[in-house]
Amino acid sequence: MEFAVEMKGIKKSFDENYVLKEVDFAVEKGSIHALLGENGAGKSTLMNILGNVLRKDDGKIFICGEEGNPKLIEEKVAFIHQELSLVNDLNIFENLYLGKEISKGFLLDTKTMSARAKEVFGRMGVDINPYTMVSDLNPSYKQMTEIARALLKNAQIIIMDEPTTSLTDVETELIFGVMKALRAEGISLIFISHKLNEVLQVCDSYTVLRDGELVASGKVEDGLEEKDLSTHMVGSEVNTEGIYRPRDVGRIIFEIKNMSKDREYKNVSLHLKKGEILGVTGLLGDGRTELFASVYGVNAPYEGKVIIEGKEVKMSSASTAMKNKIAYVPKNRKENGIISDLNIKENLVLSIMQKISQVGFLKNSVVEGITNDYKSKLDIKLSSLNNMITSLSGGNQQKVVLSKALCTKPSVVILDNPTQGVDVGAKMEIYRQIVSLAEQGYSFIILSNEIPELQRTCDRVYVMFQGELRREFSRDEMTEENIMLIATGGKI
Amino acid sequence: MTYAKNFVKNFNYKKFLVENSALVTLVLLLIIATAIQGSAFFNINNFVNILFNNAIVGIIALGMTIIIIAGGIDLSVGSAAALTGLFTITTINHTGSITLGVLAAFATGIFMGLFNGVLVAHFRVPAFIATLGAMQIFRSMSLYFWDGGGISLGRIGGTPIEHDVLSFLAFSNTRLFQGDLLQRGLPLPIFYWIALTIIMAIVCKKTALGRHIYAIGSNERAANLSAVKVKRVKIFVFMISGALMAFAALVEASRLGSMNAATSGGFYELQAIAAVVIGGTAMSGGRGKPVGTFFGMLTLGVINNVMNQMGLSSFLVGTIQGSIVIIAVLFQMTMSRKEKKF
Numbered sequence: 001m002e003f004a005v006e007m008k009g010i011k012k013s014f015d016e017n018y019v020l021k022e023v024d025f026a027v028e029k030g031s032i033h034a035l036l037g038e039n040g041a042g043k044s045t046l047m048n049i050l051g052n053v054l055r056k057d058d059g060k061i062f063i064c065g066e067e068g069n070p071k072l073i074e075e076k077v078a079f080i081h082q083e084l085s086l087v088n089d090l091n092i093f094e095n096l097y098l099g100k101e102i103s104k105g106f107l108l109d110t111k112t113m114s115a116r117a118k119e120v121f122g123r124m125g126v127d128i129n130p131y132t133m134v135s136d137l138n139p140s141y142k143q144m145t146e147i148a149r150a151l152l153k154n155a156q157i158i159i160m161d162e163p164t165t166s167l168t169d170v171e172t173e174l175i176f177g178v179m180k181a182l183r184a185e186g187i188s189l190i191f192i193s194h195k196l197n198e199v200l201q202v203c204d205s206y207t208v209l210r211d212g213e214l215v216a217s218g219k220v221e222d223g224l225e226e227k228d229l230s231t232h233m234v235g236s237e238v239n240t241e242g243i244y245r246p247r248d249v250g251r252i253i254f255e256i257k258n259m260s261k262d263r264e265y266k267n268v269s270l271h272l273k274k275g276e277i278l279g280v281t282g283l284l285g286d287g288r289t290e291l292f293a294s295v296y297g298v299n300a301p302y303e304g305k306v307i308i309e310g311k312e313v314k315m316s317s318a319s320t321a322m323k324n325k326i327a328y329v330p331k332n333r334k335e336n337g338i339i340s341d342l343n344i345k346e347n348l349v350l351s352i353m354q355k356i357s358q359v360g361f362l363k364n365s366v367v368e369g370i371t372n373d374y375k376s377k378l379d380i381k382l383s384s385l386n387n388m389i390t391s392l393s394g395g396n397q398q399k400v401v402l403s404k405a406l407c408t409k410p411s412v413v414i415l416d417n418p419t420q421g422v423d424v425g426a427k428m429e430i431y432r433q434i435v436s437l438a439e440q441g442y443s444f445i446i447l448s449n450e451i452p453e454l455q456r457t458c459d460r461v462y463v464m465f466q467g468e469l470r471r472e473f474s475r476d477e478m479t480e481e482n483i484m485l486i487a488t489g490g491k492i
Numbered sequence: 493m494t495y496a497k498n499f500v501k502n503f504n505y506k507k508f509l510v511e512n513s514a515l516v517t518l519v520l521l522l523i524i525a526t527a528i529q530g531s532a533f534f535n536i537n538n539f540v541n542i543l544f545n546n547a548i549v550g551i552i553a554l555g556m557t558i559i560i561i562a563g564g565i566d567l568s569v570g571s572a573a574a575l576t577g578l579f580t581i582t583t584i585n586h587t588g589s590i591t592l593g594v595l596a597a598f599a600t601g602i603f604m605g606l607f608n609g610v611l612v613a614h615f616r617v618p619a620f621i622a623t624l625g626a627m628q629i630f631r632s633m634s635l636y637f638w639d640g641g642g643i644s645l646g647r648i649g650g651t652p653i654e655h656d657v658l659s660f661l662a663f664s665n666t667r668l669f670q671g672d673l674l675q676r677g678l679p680l681p682i683f684y685w686i687a688l689t690i691i692m693a694i695v696c697k698k699t700a701l702g703r704h705i706y707a708i709g710s711n712e713r714a715a716n717l718s719a720v721k722v723k724r725v726k727i728f729v730f731m732i733s734g735a736l737m738a739f740a741a742l743v744e745a746s747r748l749g750s751m752n753a754a755t756s757g758g759f760y761e762l763q764a765i766a767a768v769v770i771g772g773t774a775m776s777g778g779r780g781k782p783v784g785t786f787f788g789m790l791t792l793g794v795i796n797n798v799m800n801q802m803g804l805s806s807f808l809v810g811t812i813q814g815s816i817v818i819i820a821v822l823f824q825m826t827m828s829r830k831e832k833k834f
Contacts, residue, residue, distance in 0.1 A: 298716065318716060321719070336713050339706075339778075341707075342707060346707075350715070350718045350720065351719045353720075357700040361700075362699060
């Protein structure tokens with residue numbers, strides 16, 4: 001058996017915290033290998049060591065049979081980070097050749113560069129004009145541009161850190177196609193992901209890390225189930241059963257009537273009942289994020305009506321929404337959700353600071369009281385309320401952001417991609433909390449492209465396609481097939 | 493004993509250095525200055541001088557601090573101070589009322605803040621551009637309305653006037669606790685500066701407005717989505733800074749009894765920004781402290797003072813001060829980079 005990568009006994013500690021304890025990791029040549037683990041399990045550290053970003057404390061690395069040194073790694077390994085490193089204002093081939101441009105005399109040889117760029121994309125089975133601006137590309141093509149850059153430097157090992165998080169299912173399929181094409185060429189890919197169904201679908205083998213230790217590795221064979229992998233990841237069996245609980249829903253408390261906004265969404269009408277959990281899904285360009293940004297008042301102006309408790313409200317700002325008891329947890333936590341320079345408690349009460357301050361002054365006891373309340377309600381794991389928000393894991397950060405929305409005492413909570421970048425264990429916990437909050441009378445609208453997420457929590461699901469609301473499914477109709485059919489523009 | 497040991501062991505010196513870089517710089521500088529100059533530098537009367545000489549820009553720098561924490565910048569404060577001071581003295585001379593003069597100062601200052609704030613927050617003009625324009629407007633208006641010259645308290649067009657307005661001078665020139673130890677006493681502006689620093693520190697740390705300022709500077713999108721009234725807070729920040737600038741202009745007008753349209757307030761904005769930066773406030777917003785700015789201003793003041801005492805050319809002061817600014821930023825950048833990686 002020929003290995004592209006062999007890492008043996010890798011140790012790494014930051015200060016006194018062991019992040020990796022003698023980890024072995026091997027990837028067969030010409031295979032797609034999944035690296036799994038919850039947040040903080042040591043995946044990123046291990047890959048950063050392989051990618052030469054961090055130095056190992058101890059252990060050995062072999063790349064294609066040769067003992068690894070920085071130069072060899074630089075040559076053979078490409079690391080595609082979650083945050084892509086493309087320049088939006090340059091076109092595709094300019095990005096590919098950034099820093100190693102080919103020139104003829106004083107001028108750039110754009111002909112050669114664009115031709116070679118096209119050739120590289122051809123190897124992936126993708127036909128694209130290399131003069132396209134990166135800013136015009138959708139996320140999957142941006143990902144492919146990163147892959148193309150790796151191919152251009154002749155990398156034999158490509159590390160992909162959660163490449164599919166921001167992709168829709170169709171785009172994900174595209175990327176998988178590319179990955180398979182590269183595998184056929186003998187290139188080895190390391191696929192870091194939280195999405196276990198994708199792992200089963202595309203990977204040949206897997207390694208699971210937990211708390212800096214190797215807990216399992218093997219081949220992806222028939223009979224291997226998501227449950228087996230998630231059990232390894234969290235250490236005990238993840239209980240996905242019994243999250244959803246049927247409950248009585250009340251009267252209609254929130255309605256949208258004929259809402260439209262140019263090029264974003266068209267003529268959308270829907271309603272939400274008290275205590276109900278509603279899902280809204282679709283593929284990229286379905287307009288759900290824009291629609292609910294408008295509902296929350298941060299995407300004005302719009303046509304149509306938002307009706308809360310039977311009364312029309314013009315949603316012109318986030319504070320209008322808050323006054324009308326609508327709360328919003330935006331997607332992309334890092335950009336939209338957390339304030340990295342504030343500590344945990346300040347982040348949590350940010351929306352209600354003015355309300356809870358006395359003559360403008362914030363009372364520490366009040367702030368800590370509220371924070372502790374939500375800490376126990378949502379089981380947020382933290383060592384001190386005064387720590388920076390960034391010291392928390394993704395799941396706990398998300399719980400703080402959720403608490404920030406809940407502490408405004410809303411009746412409707414809009415959640416956009418609520419479990420993005422959250423590990424399996426924390427995900428299930430968040431689902432459970434949503435359901436139990438709904439039992440207490442909160443109503444939820446969950447925007448998501450993960451169908452299992454909706455199936456686990458929602459009473460009803462609306463499916464959107466290119467800005468239009470195409471269909472409503474009740475709980476027993478919301479199968480993956482039904483939803484995908486409508487989401488891709490089909491009809492039942 | 494074990495407590496002390498643990499404290500030493502757990503003490504995060506990097507974090508301490510990053511958060512208190514201004515204080516550390518100042519202490520180092522004090523030691524160096526004392527080593528060079530001995531008691532000519534290290535005596536209470538000299539310290540009083542340093543505090544007094546830097547109070548005006550120091551107060552302006554407090555306003556600059558919150559603007560920069562909120563993610564902005566204000567280049568207009570120097571010319572604004574000149575225009576405010578000129579307007580104040582003119583008002584006092586013509587009405588004979590010091591109260592009206594003081595009101596005029598604050599009205600002008602707050603209005604100028606509102607002007608910048610609305611441009612930046614409502615019309616989304618980048619703060620650098622908006623306040624650059626404002627800087628030129630304010631300076632040019634001073635030059636135009638006061639004919640490129642100056643104005644003195646108690647005179648209209650060169651002739652002394654009847655009402656007794658000279659008591660306005662007491663606002664800056666009153667000295668307390670004069671005695672053997674404090675040969676020239678403690679001038680009031682020192683107290684103003686310290687008091688305003690403490691007030692601003694409390695506003696920043698303990699109020700909803702203060703925390704909103706940090707939130708906006710750190711992540712404006714997230715703040716907006718959290719229903720923080722971003723526009724209102726930004727405008728407020730410029731208005732508070734305008735009020736502080738007006739206070740500083742009052743101190744300046746009262747200290748000298750005159751203002752000059754061409755020279756008053758010259759480079760105040762740059763000195764204020766330098767003090768803020770040395771004080772550890774991040775130019776990208778979201779991080780910083782008014783107390784840091786206080787020490788940053790003193791750092792600049794001590795350099796100036798020592799170079800004066802050593803008889804070095806005052807033309808060289810800028811070289812040293814500029815270098816300190818650059819070193820301060822380099823230091824903060826390398827430290828925060830290391831913090832992030834590990």
